[in-house]
Amino acid sequence: MPYSYQSIPSQETHAVEDPQSAVDAERRLVRKFDTQLLPFLSFMYLFSSLDRSSLGNAVLDNFEQDIGITPGQFNTCVTIFYAGFLIFQIPSNMILKRLTARRWLPTLMFLWGIVACCHAGVKNYAGLMTLRFFLGFFEAGFFPGVLFFLTQFYKKDEMATRIALFWGSTVAAHAYAGVLAYGILQLRGSHGMTGWQWLFLIEGIPTVLMALIAWFYLPASAATWSRLTPEQRILAVKRLEVDSPLDHGHLTLGDLNATNKKQAFKALTDWKVWLWMVMFFCGSVPNTSISNFLPLIVRGMGYNDKLSANLMSAPPYLCAVVVMICLAYSSDRHKDRAFHAVGGAIFCLVGYALLCFLTTRDALYAAVCVAVAGIFVINPIVNAWLTSNIAPDMKKSVATAMAVSANNSAGLVGSNIYRASDAPRYIRGHSINLGFLVAFVCLAILQRCLLQRENRLKEAAIKAQEAEQQPDDIAAIEVLGDESIHFKYRL
CATH class of the missing domain: 1.20.1250.20 (MFS general substrate transporter like domains)
Incomplete structure (x- = not known):
């Protein structure tokens, strides 16, 4: 199984055990x-x-x-x-x-x-x-x-x-x-x-x-x-x-001290973290808006009875559970984050586009099922994508806090885009969500391309180091974290 850090020679030799027994x-x-x-x-x-x-x-x-x-x-x-x-x-x-x-x-x-x-x-x-x-x-x-x-x-x-x-x-x-x-x-x-x-x-x-x-x-x-x-x-x-191998325990912001403040500062100035923050924000606006207003959206489709609106808001979420778990499992299995996150966003994007243009009740309800099914794919995959690409621990802790804050900030927008004056179709809210999803897709593809470029630069640096027969400085690698040439970004 590949790891974030490329292999660094060990000073110890361990006893060989049965591989299949260890796997089991x-x-x-x-x-x-x-x-x-x-x-x-x-x-x-x-x-x-x-x-x-x-x-x-x-x-x-x-x-x-x-x-x-x-x-x-x-x-x-x-x-x-x-x-x-x-x-x-x-x-x-x-x-x-x-x-x-x-x-x-x-x-x-x-x-x-x-x-x-x-x-x-x-x-x-x-x-x-x-x-x-x-x-x-x-x-x-x-x-x-x-x-x-x-x-x-x-x-x-x-x-x-x-x-x-x-x-x-x-x-x-x-x-x-x-x-x-x-x-x-x-x-x-x-x-x-x-x-x-x-x-x-x-x-x-x-x-x-x-x-x-x-x-x-x-x-x-x-x-x-x-x-x-x-x-x-x-x-x-x-x-x-x-x-x-270079992580020594799990740190939170409660461990912030004079020694690791530099790591925290690096998270605040890392372009990758800020790009992920914007991605989280764009992907979470549709999430927070639909979570708060789906019963009202469903009622606007013609399910006017208050009890029917509540009952009919359940099936879209059941669709979302199936799609989310399947795509997340596929993401882990194929060790891919970007394309799976984009796939979920596009699925959701199609649903919102249909909500803007369709008019019959059954078609609108099918469209909302499609939209909701794709919404909840984004956060789990992007969370895993970020945490596996930031090191060392304190930098990861700060970066995660920044991303979660961006995610929650989206609620300030998502809770205000579906207004009573837009009932029953809520075209404005659907259009705003559509725009945020398009932005998310573009940003995710951009992030993947930039990380892929960084990996190529690191591979070239490693080859140059090997040609000059320079030894690895383990202490330097621990300090550099994901900036080390031995840290391979996961795409």
């Missing part, structure tokens, strides 16, 4: 991660997505009229969620290292679960603004925290599939949310409560309970996980050392 042992270890850790984390994130998207379903149950807000104020409440997200992103990353992921992730989940439950008692615009801000505030650190956590268990060429499987929980949550809302909103009037009050409580209370379970279930690391055998714990550490 590693396969069993990864299967244990896939069956006992990843599904649990995905289930936790499912609740995050449910609590985040519940507002979009509540609006179909006279929510705006019940608390006395206008459609414009509703959009502002959707937007303020992302403001809270952005503010707490980096502080959460720093706290993560000090408290460990096994403690910080359940803590965040417990806090946002309490805030989600409080939505059931909201009375006015100010109250809703406050709750949405703190919901975003506490959810901010969960996704990047899980990404950091997964790097302690999986190798680079395994990450895109795992991120997609994990990200699939949020897509499945959107589908499940529509079906769940269909049933819960029918409780309107029961025990003197509205349907949307029941919705917030029924989706919020399990979040709090799940957080308490997670506090005791999550491991600190693979090396200390009691569910692994002693041999598996050793293998879990060794295989990550082989995958990234």
